[in-house]
Structure formats: C-alpha cells, structure tokens
Amino acid sequence: MDPLSYLFSLEHFGIKFGLENITAIVERLGRPDRTFKSVHVAGTNGKGSVTAMVDAALRAAGHRTARYTSPHLTDLSERFVIGGRPVAHDTLVCAAATVRDVVESLRFDGTLGVQPTFFEVTTAVAFELFRRAEGIIKAGVPIVVGPVDPESLSVIARVANERGATLIRATPADAAPFTLGLHGDHQRANAGVAVRLLEQLTARGVGVPSDAVARGLANPEWPGRLDQRRLPDGRELLLDAAHNPAGAAALASYLTAESQRRPLVFAAMRDKDIDGMFRILLPAIGAAVMTRASNPRSADPGMLADSARTIAPALPIAIEPSSTDALAAAWRMSPRIVVAGSIFLLGDVMQQLGLHSY
Template sequence: MGEPRRDPEYRRMELYLRSLERLGIRLGLDNVHRLLEAIGNPHRRYPAVLVAGTNGKGSVAAMLAAILRRAGVRTGLYTSPHLLGLEERIAVDGRPIPPDRLAAGILSLRDTIHSLLRSGALRTPPTLFEVTTAAAFAYFRAEDVRLAVLEVGLGGRFDATNVADPLLSILTPVALDHQEFLGDTLAGIAADKLGILRPGGVLLSGSQTSEVREVIRKTCREQGAAWVEAPQAVRVVRCPTGTVSFLGRRIEVPPLIPGLAGEHQLDNAATAVAACEILGGRGFPIPPEAVRDGLAAVQWPGRLQLLPGRPRWLLDGAHNPAAARVLAEYLRRRDEDPAPVTIFGTLRDK
C-alpha cells in the first residue's frame, strides 16, 4: 500500500483498504454499479477510453494520456497496480491525486458502503479494486476532466472499469495470464477482454496472434463494431538520426526519441498514435506536435527503467512469459560485456 504515513486520515484509509484486500479478486459489476449510483454516477460525466490487454496496456494508457495533456485536453488517468503508493493509480494531467484527497475520497466511499450494506442495497462489501475505481471516477468528476483513460484491471467483461461507456476500446497484445480467472486459451482470454467493446463501437487492437484476431473479427461482426488494427493503421519509421517517426492515415508525427525504451514500446506508441487518429474524429483533435511531445516525455516507472549511477540497475516488471521474452530480447539487443547479473522474483501463481 506504499510507505506508512503519519496522517491519521491516511492511516484510517489504509486500514480500511487492507480489510478489503482480504476479500481478494471478485469479478462482477453489480457492486460497483450500486456504489457509483449512490454517489451520483460520476463516470457518466465525461467520455472514456478503455484499455485492456495482457501486456502493454499501462504503457499505451500512459502514452495516450501524455499526448492528450499536451493537446490541451484535461485528462484523467487510472492505472493499476501501483509501484510505491496508491495515489499513483489516479492522476489528472500527469499529477497523482494528493494523499489527503485520496484518503478523504476513500473514507467517504467507506461511509457510503456501510450505509448500502445496512440497507441491503449491497449484499457484500466491494473489493479494493472496486473502491479505488469508484474513487477515481469521483475524483475525475471533481476535477472536471474532459476525457478519462482507464486501464482495465483484469480481463474486461466483468472488470470494474467496464461500467464506463467507452468512446474508444483498445486491446493491446493478448497472451496467457491470470488463467485461473480467464481460462487457459488465448481465444477465451481474448473473448473476456473484448467485453469492453460496445455495440456499434470502435475497437483498436495492437499486434495479435491469428487465434486472437479471429475472435476479434467474430466479436466485431456480432457487435456491429469497427475494428482498426494499429500495425496496419500506423507505420513506424526509423530515421538515420536515431529518432523515430510515426506515419498514420491522417497524422504524420515529427521525429522524436521515445520516452520509453524497447522495440515493443514502438508498437505501443503506434497504438497510441492510432488512438489519437480515432479520437480526432470524435471531438478531440490532436495536432502531430502534441503526439511527438507526449511520446517523447512519457515516463512509466518499472518498464525497462534504467536507474542512474553505478552500478547500473535496469528495472522491469515483466509478469508473464510473453513479457519476460520481451525483456530477454531487449537484453540480447544491448549485448553488454560483461553480461548483466539478473535478480528475478515472481509470485507463486506466475
């Protein structure tokens, strides 16, 4: 939950959230719908972009939010999990929610939840993720955001973020992960994640396997939804100067040095550029210079993050086999001598 704080309100919030943490993961939308209704449905005050997928969804969300901010769009960004402090999950225009605002928001929700439980409107307490999602929606309303970029927590169909009505749904590469909740096949995992798509909506997908592409094709046909594939919509151009550019159908991004390292981040950036093109036709015009500046400035700690000083430390949160392969390829390309020493830790279920 982050470093302990002396502020009594923050400590009360931490104790409450720890009590919810023991509930674990419980997928479903009933609780979050009832909770949001009790606080005036803040998620209906602004449009949203939903970003699901197995790998790259946090990076794409961070890139898109950075671009929108530089285009002058007041943007809320909700991501998970956090690295050091819970307030990292909720940000407006690149600034995390102040700890006192976070504590006040969560404790206000706690009081609402207790009332709903007493009245029978809620039969069971919401999970930690459901409460933090509701807190994000409420904070974005209070901060008058024009657009919210929401990273899906787990799966898609029954994730708490999926109460939003997305202006655009994004699916980053799908791989095996969280099989105990989503199943053991790519097709099944993709089908669950595609629950973020709405009838008549727009789906933007990153690079996918043929198995996943077939599920996307079938789902979009059934939903009457448009499907845009980022690898076909945006071309990555490597310039002789060591910079890169992105050529879309309507946006030509000036050369830049990406803020995030790794070949896979170029694919993620192409997805973010394609998202900008789609949003441009839906009331959010984004100039190429804003795309360039956002992609150059974006920071996303724990993703091939090189720490300054000696010895050099490279931090990466690869959390499944597909992400580990990306990390291994990055290290192979660096071809350092002597070979780096690797410290690796993982949870039992990975």
C-alpha cells in the same frame, strides 16, 4: 479505521467477477462514472504503456486528462493520475472516505450482500476523483487493436461486428515516424496503438496535432518499464515489471542487445508462469539472485532457485531472504544489475533506495 487503511484491508477478498458490487456503489455515489468520457485499454501486456503515451499526447495538445491504472509501485496515489501527476494525499483520503462511507451504508441496508474487493472499491475511488476532470473523449470511439494472435483477433472482430463497432488494426509501422521515450522494441507496437487511437480522437473532434503526438510518445511517464536508474555512487539498476512470459520476452530482447550480461534480482507471485518466464529470461542474464517481495503471495526463493537450476543448470544462482540482501548480492557481482519478476518487488526496491516513481 482511516480511509486508506480501509482500502488495503480489502485486499484479502481477492478477485470477484461481475458488476453487481461496483454498479451498486457508483449508483449510491451519483454515477460519477457518467460525468466524463473514457477510453478503456485492455490486454495482457502493454496496457500501461499505451495509456501513458495517449495521456501524454492529449496533455501535449492542451487537454486535461485523468488516468487510472493498477497496480502501483510505491504509493497508492500512483493509480490515480490527473494532469500527469498522482493525486495529492489529502485528496485521495477524502475520496476514499466518501467511498468507504457509501460501502458501509450499502452493507448496512443489505444492498451489498458480500464485501466488495480492493479493486472494486479503488475503481469507485477513481470515478469519485475524476468526476471533476474534464471530459476528453467523444462517444462512439472505435476499437483499436494492436498485434494479437489470430484466434484473439477473430473473437474481437466478431464482438465488434455484433456491437456495431468499427475495428481498426494498428501495427508497429504506424509509429515509425516517431521517436519513443519508452525503451524496448515491443514499445513500437504499443506506440502504434497509441497513434491510431489518437488519430480517431482527432477525427472525432478532440484535437491532437502531430507535434503533440510526437511529444507524447517521446515523453510518457510510465516508471518501472525498462526503467534505467543510476545511484549517486555510480551503480546502476534496470527496473522492469515483467511478470509473465510476454513481459519476459520483451525484457530478454532488451538485455540480449547489451554487451555484458547483468545479474538478475528476481521475485514472482506464486500464481505466475514462473517456468515460462525463466525459459525466456535466464539465457539473457549472467547470474540470478532469487528473493521474495513483501507480498504474501510471493513465491518461495528456494522454489524459484530449484526451477531456475532445472532450466539453466550452468547459471550461477543465489538465494537471499529479502530484496535488500538480494540487491547487495547482485551488486557484489556487477555494478549494473536488473530487477524483475514482480511489480511488488520493484516497489520494495524503489522504497529501499529512495527512488521516486514520479
């Protein structure tokens, strides 16, 4: 089995909590994760946007960066970005082959009692790819926290205190002096986190002058997030990876500000809070076309339509078996449409239309 096919064969192993597998793999690889310094960006929403802005600002300041995110839109290489560009196919294949061979040897000698997951192995691939990337972050980076609910903040503050970490609050006002390249009011909060994080890096010897911060926030590369695309024939589509109520709220806020309500092409995974998304998103659109993504976890379009009709009985709703048919149906309603609900749906649509993610 070729290395990339091997990676994708692990997807059906799902999610496994614990660090035993990844620790064994990186130990056998020679601890590539210790050859560079890292910043971890965590949270339900906004992780990718913050990461993209920080990455762009660091590169604008002349630093070499590597970025690992998931999932991808159209190509696995999008998860592994070095110097602002996805890694080359051959480079990715080579790293994947190295990790595959290590996993197989660990399985053979009994060190790994269970098969590692897709995420565990792709994380090891990222470490292997990035071991040559220049380190950019000094040790002891504090915790920068954006707007969170009081209960979450209390937990974060307690853990930070227990571990002797400095807690720094970031607000949308921290990004007020800057023009943002990512659309949506919610990006102001994400940018505030990026600004405070970059301030901390500068204080610790990683020079990021204000003009580099400005360029980074104005020109991040993060496709599929309020991502407006125009086709050669003039038709338009807004691609957004909203896949939970918080993401739906950000998208709905953006759509509500427009003068005309767009038709929505929608698909979602079965395990998502679909009703929660619909309650927020459906009032902001003019019609909906329910479909499925090319992922086995994709919800049945008929079920989506039933849920939507319960929540918005007056909204025109159609059902199409494929994203290709759904796009055609939506464009018959309007030359300007929106596609949302699942990053897998966005990937399908971008491949069908020949749209590039980078």
